[in-house]
Amino acid sequence: MASDPSQPKVIVVMPAYNAARTLVRTYRDIPPGVVDHVILVDDLSRDDTVAVAELLDLQVVVHRQNLGYGGNQKTCYDTALAEGADVVVMLHPDYQYDATRIPELVAPILAGEADMMLGSRFLGDPLAGGMPRWKYAANRFLTTLQNRAYGLGLSEYHTGFRAYSRKLLETIDYRANSNDFVFDQELVGQVVRAGFRIAEVPVPTRYFAEASSVNFRRSVVYGLSTLRTLARHRAAGRTEPEAANAPAAGEG
Ligand SMILES: Nc1nc2c(ncn2[C@@H]2O[C@H](COP(=O)(O)OP(=O)(O)O)[C@@H](O)[C@H]2O)c(=O)[nH]1
């Protein structure tokens, strides 16, 4: 892995749950020249995720109890900041997203042009990658409402391939978010209210059995929780102008 102390430190975090069968493939695709350090947080997997992770050159953190996807990310970001990350990449260890695209994902943050990057499946052809049609339709529907609420024009908000600047993670209170899947959407709301800049790059997606555990029922809960974050966002905009704390344009 790259480790020049004069260069910004790029850390990849992987929130893992039952990722034993896909972890090695995912890890192998992480470009070593760009990434300084890799952290895997295991949320009490029922398979051999930890045993497999310990064979690889990465830092393993193990939860003592199962917290959920959002709770896992809280440990991921706490650990990455403690390790001195300047840029943090969140990558699912289920081999769903193409980790070879990490350089394109982090470039706008390293160049000071964005604070948060999304690897968008919808800038390409997610159906060709095997995304189920009902997930495609739900994503489109939620994304349209989110763009309207946030005043943005992003192609999707539901990707598991993202990157954040250190300043963003130090500014927003991600620890206050849900421990469940809606964590990702609550975080977007916080980022928008704090005035940080969000941009996106295309990323191909791969759908296969191990890459997707979220069934229809859990997706409905997730969709409704996402709508609730938009209602809260609108209410926050009417009452407390959080954007007063926003960093000045061009800063951060
Ligand atoms: N911590 C935790 N992570 C989970 C749980 N279920 C799924 N994940 C992780 O959350 C991510 C997204 O889940 P996934 O099933 O791939 O969702 P999908 O690809 O959108 O259908 C993956 O990295 C999983 O490892 C869980 O119950 N707890």
Ligand SMILES: [Mg+2]
């Ligand atoms: Mg997945």
